């Protein structure tokens with residue numbers, strides 16, 4: 492036993508992730524890339540994840556994912572607590588109980604925690620850096636949203652640029668490396684009417700104390716966001732190492748196994764159905780794992796899908812805590828009236844869907860994982876963002892990456908089914924559709940290049956591993972992301988990118 496534990500501590504990195512699927516899977520994929528370079532990796536997250544995995548698989552939850560050991564700690568709340576509705580309470584309790592519970596987990600699993608090469612955390616559990624400091628272990632952060640969001644939050648919470656205020660809520664925000672942004676393009680957490688007080692507090696502390704992180708890695712790639720990545724170099728650099736998506740989407744060895752967990756069981760029958768549809772014909776619709784659309788918006792989407800008379804695959808994930816207003820529920824007429832036209836599933840094998848030749852476009856809430864998966868599949872998007880980073884991600888889709896269109900809201904905040912229908916036609920047929928498809932295919936090729944051997948992201952991973960395993964670097968307590976990132980970028984520009 493003692494011997495096994497000693498072994499575990501050789502060249503070991505501990506990843507710590509927030510409980511959402513969109514945070515854990517990129518972390519696991521980072522873990523796999525580290526493992527490919529000889530690092531031993533474990534991932535710690537909260538008990539609620541173990542509980543969801545258990546429900547999804549019906550069997551016991553896996554204790555390993557492709558060689559990465561999974562460890563769980565309590566967030567301080569009971570398993571049936573409605574975390575989504577009481578987000579501020581959740582973040583507060585997690586911030587209070589997380590540090591001591593994670594610290595105990597480390598003590599329990601590692602006989603000499605100091606031997607850990609580093610802890611890697613994500614932005615929703617920033618206190619992990621304090622636990623790292625307690626054990627004198629260096630800490631890295633994996634930023635799991637676009638680098639653009641990192642730049643926006645950094646400037647906002649360090650008061651380096653002007654952002655909307657209660658007296659000037661409609662101001663246009665101008666930031667280096669980014670297009671002008673109106674209020675509907677900004678992340679909801681920086682707006683004066685944001686109802687989640689815990690996030691501005693969490694992000695203020697995080698972005699004002701970035702020196703706690705010796706490295707900031709980003710789930711993006713240099714060629715996708717070069718202007719904004721260059722623009723934060725002088726502030727606190729971010730090093731893109733993505734896209735962290737399944738290897739099958741990256742043109743890599745089809746035999747390579749993906750590192751991910753499933754919190755919901757996916758309905759594989761939709762793949763058989765897709766196979767019966769004509770090439771590039773199906774509209775895929777999904778709003779990710781957290782968003783629950785109001786009944787009115789469900790109705791508008793349902794009406795649009797019916798009216799365009801094209802095949803569709805719609806993921807309607809039943810709300811975890813249903814409400815009497817019908818949020819997240821299909822209109823009662825829908826299934827009957829569209830039964831020969833499309834399919835509705837509770838949860839899809841999304842990456843298999845996006846890369847299926849029958850799929851033409853994706854109506855999405857613009858979660859960053861969904862966007863990266865779509866970029867790697869080379870298909871256009873219809874953006875229908877809801878909150879957090881999603882409005883900004885939609886702005887990037889339309890004005891920076893130029894691979895999609897956005898469903899605009901009416902003046903009263905509602906959406907009309909006609910607007911959705913127009914967006915669908917725009918990305919399906921005609922010159923705009925053709926250009927979007929071309930741009931999407933070009934970005935897909937860039938993504939594959941970035942993660943292939945010697946690509947920009949692969950090079951950044953190599954440098955990170957070199958850094959965490961280098962003894963003299965470890966002893967030097969000062970953040971050295973600056974040097975590294977500049978070096979990384981010089982290398983990129985040397986290659987004429």
Ligand SMILES: O=c1cc(-c2ccc(O)cc2)oc2cc(O[C@@H]3O[C@H](CO)[C@@H](O)[C@H](O)[C@H]3O)cc(O)c12
Pocket residue numbers: 510511513514574575578581635636779781857858859860879880881
């Ligand atoms: O405020 C948030 C709350 C929650 C959450 C709250 C309670 C739960 O039981 C599970 C998740 O997840 C989140 C996940 C987020 O990231 C999700 O994952 C991607 C990578 O960050 C993003 O691009 C997607 O837009 C986003 O939905 C962002 C949040 O603000 C939240």
Ligand SMILES: O=c1ccn([C@@H]2O[C@H](COP(=O)(O)OP(=O)(O)O)[C@@H](O)[C@H]2O)c(=O)[nH]1
Pocket residue numbers: 511512513514516757777778779780781782806837838839840841842857858859860861862864
């Ligand atoms: O029916 C679905 C819907 C989503 N996903 C996966 O769930 C993740 C959603 O992450 P994202 O960041 O897009 O949004 P979030 O769910 O965090 O809001 C992505 O990896 C999707 O591939 C899935 O497997 N099946």
